[in-house]
Amino acid sequence: MVLPLVLAWLAPDAVPVAPPRALPWLHELVTAADSVEATPEVIAQIARWRAPDLSCSASGYGGLAISADVAAEAGLETVLASFTQGVLVLDANARLIASAPPMVCAGSADEIEGIAAGDAHIDRPVIALAVTTGGHRESATWLVLYRVEGHDVAPIFAGVVEDHVGDRTRVGEVTLFPGALLYRAPSGVRTLWVYNDEHHRYVELMLVMPSG
Numbered sequence: 001m002v003l004p005l006v007l008a009w010l011a012p013d014a015v016p017v018a019p020p021r022a023l024p025w026l027h028e029l030v031t032a033a034d035s036v037e038a039t040p041e042v043i044a045q046i047a048r049w050r051a052p053d054l055s056c057s058a059s060g061y062g063g064l065a066i067s068a069d070v071a072a073e074a075g076l077e078t079v080l081a082s083f084t085q086g087v088l089v090l091d092a093n094a095r096l097i098a099s100a101p102p103m104v105c106a107g108s109a110d111e112i113e114g115i116a117a118g119d120a121h122i123d124r125p126v127i128a129l130a131v132t133t134g135g136h137r138e139s140a141t142w143l144v145l146y147r148v149e150g151h152d153v154a155p156i157f158a159g160v161v162e163d164h165v166g167d168r169t170r171v172g173e174v175t176l177f178p179g180a181l182l183y184r185a186p187s188g189v190r191t192l193w194v195y196n197d198e199h200h201r202y203v204e205l206m207l208v209m210p211s212g
């Protein structure tokens with residue numbers, strides 16, 4: 001069922017949804033909010049619950065904040081994200097309702113790149129975050145998709161969308177479909193992932209071979 005649906009979605013007369021300006025690697029997210037404006041104020045706000053790791057170079061870049069409906073409760077939540085403090089979701093009264101742990105510091109290129117939230121054509125809105133990890137000689141940019149599940153901001157997909165070695169950069173992408181996504185790694189390998197309703201995450205279904 002999934003593959004014919006993906007092929008139909010890719011039909012020439014399909015109207016594409018523009019990627020979030022903050023996440024150019026992510027296609028067909030119906031974006032409610034996004035941001036690339038990292039500020040130290042977000043780091044200070046998150047520090048109320050989780051202190052930043054000042055030994056990590058990423059702590060000097062600040063954190064990102066957006067407002068979007070990402071939880072089961074009606075209304076807008078505030079989503080705060082920092083490389084060294086993780087992802088936090090606050091309700092309308094600024095109470096912490098869900099969170100995800102921080103990234104692991106890996107080198108001098110560690111940085112939070114952008115955040116977005118919106119409709120990924122599954123059962124719950126998603127939060128999408130891009131982070132770069134590694135050093136300036138070799139690094140990778142990851143795209144991570146989350147959904148709010150109880151008190152957790154739970155990862156449901158993660159994949160490298162850029163890799164950098166010296167002066168060489170290779171770029172991948174993620175395209176969302178109803179109940180699935182197509183992931184093209186920077187190497188060019190494409191895989192189809194299906195959203196599992198029981199486990200609330202994407203699972204790899206098959207390798208997609210190029211035609212012709």
